[in-house]
Amino acid sequence: MNPAAARRMRLTGMIRKESLQILRDPSSIAIAFIMPVVLLLLFGYGVSLDARKVPLAMVVEQPDANSASLVGAFRHSEYFAPRLFTSLQEARQAFDLREVFGIVWLRNNFSNRLLGQGDAPIGVIINGVDANQARITGGYIQGVWQAWLADYARGRGLTPRVPVVLEPRIWFNAAVRSHNFLVPGLIAVIMTLIGAMLTSMVVAREWERGTMEALMVTPIRIDELVIGKLAPYFLLGMGGMLLSVVMALWQFDVPLRGSFWALTATSALFMLVALGMGLLISVVAKNQFVAGQVSIIVTFLPAFILSGFIFSIGSMPEPIQWITHLIPARYYVAILQSLFLAGDIWPIMLGNSAALAVMMVVFLGLARRRFHKRLDA
């Protein structure tokens, strides 16, 4: 038998063995197909930065037409659910009990000042504990106030005069839905988990049971072993990935503006990086316990916090920004957010893909080397 044919035979044999193992042990199929669906459903609905129907206390000390029109403006906004109070004390009580997120306070001289000298004060207190939510809510309150001012002036036949008018154009996500960027990011986080989990747990088990040694005494080469191990899991992972993309498009209505083939190519690259990471963990760790623990430490929380999926990397201190370069999910998040919302932006796709390719070579190369050492030992 010539060497090429022998090689092919060993490789197909290896892949066949791995595939059979997967088919007979449904746990890896569950990890690849059920986990992405469950996690994406849970997180897709669970993770949202869009405030809506924020409970707001409105203190109106002297009800009249003017205060009623301002309350009406808040009531008609989709962002607020106002509750009326007649004194600040009662509102404070609800605020302390966290029943309302903020207080809008119209004093009894509100109408007098409004009709007289102007500058009628509208006092607003918001709960600043969640700074991000407070900022966003503050922005919405300003929006309601400005719209009300314009309405009020129009009602009196005046043209409101604002020196500089801000005209924002929000590209790629005109409705500013946080789902549109969170769901692609979640795909990256979930795929990091699944890719690493698939290989790290499964391969570590083989070391522990001693079946890896059995494999090593066969004529199979290291490269064939690595490829044979990865190929079936790669297919499984890509299947899970496809499911996630389908859900993002039809369940969460995220637009896909880039091309499908670019998505497939970059996803395949990322899947290889994630699997390579899992393989490396499993080869380095001596047992399932350490492999499992290391996978938890290096995958979930870093992918969640350091990938730019929710916290933007540009705002982190310089040294932390360097650390994020070690997180594969960071590159994939950047690619996915652009692919889904903006289109095939080549400079972003090429730069980040190059980084992923480097990581893939490093992970697989290290895993291969450690395999080798094991054989010698």
Added chain:
Amino acid sequence: MNTLRRILALALKELLAILRDKKSRFVLIGPPIAQLLIFGYAATFDLNDIPLAVYNEDRSAPSRELVARIAGSPHFHLVSIIGRDSQIAPLIDNREALMVLHLGPRFSANLHRGGSGHAQVIIDGRNSNTALLALGYLRAIITDFNIGWAREHGAQRPPATLKIRPWYNENLLSRWFIVPGIVGLLTLVVTTVVTGLSVAREREAGTFDQLLVTPLRPVEILIGKSIPGILIGLIEGSLILIVAVYWFEVPLRGSLGALYLGLFLFLLSAVGIGLMISSLAVTQQQGILGAFLFLVPAVILSGFATPIANMPEVVQQLTWLNPMRYFLVILRGVFLEGDSYGLLLDQYWPMAIIAVATLALAGWLFRHRMN
């Protein structure tokens, strides 16, 4: 008396089993502290140095002043000055600039004539949260500019003005919100992993059956197995609290006792869930996988990064089962709002119920899950 001695002996044995191994000792101390430091700095929604490009066709004094004000703000960082329309798209597409400020050629003329100058901003909306925040910063600068302009040029004041004051976190630092959350996050991870393996490890080694035939009653085994997790959680939690207060300088305004009561109940429920997972698992692998499958949703659906109030009703109801959601309210309440026991009652009792239910189930599973 004997009961106490037996429980203590078991707890001591458990602690030794965890701490004897150098690798496990390290896993308990090293990663949590490193993660606290890294995440404490990384997890922020505040924006600084927002990359900004300016396309100013006007080039007269008012427009230059406006641009100088924006570029001089710590939130913005001027990366490019452009002179053509066609330069806008590549800057935004390639993420070189988050926003482009465009002032048309008639900006100052309109302003001087008594009309309005239009400041058009193009914002990259790929991250909608960043886009909204950046827009908020810009709006604040322009509002300031407008007030100054009106004062200098004798324009009338608006009929009503808005004064927004944030309470409890006056400067709206998102670190003050996130770092107390990390206390809960890391304590949960460590406690669940420690207890999630404690029974599974013995089952795998076959020593759990031996434990069951000793004079120890199931309740005593339960308590003995819980003590190490709670002890490690308390020490770990205290360590992280110290770092939060002294390193990250998050103000601790409320009652420390109320915080520790919350931490204790939280640890009880985390230990209960960990032991329950552990008694269900036959192997350590299943134990780890189970702990993981609990941790990931518990973190995401806790209000740690995104508010629970934004979730759909059904998912919100699901979070009632999550002990971390209650502990996060306690942490932030005590740290920032200066809460004491009274205001936190509604957070204490659900954790107590979760703790009792999961511990009872774990104890029952000790005997009834035999292979």
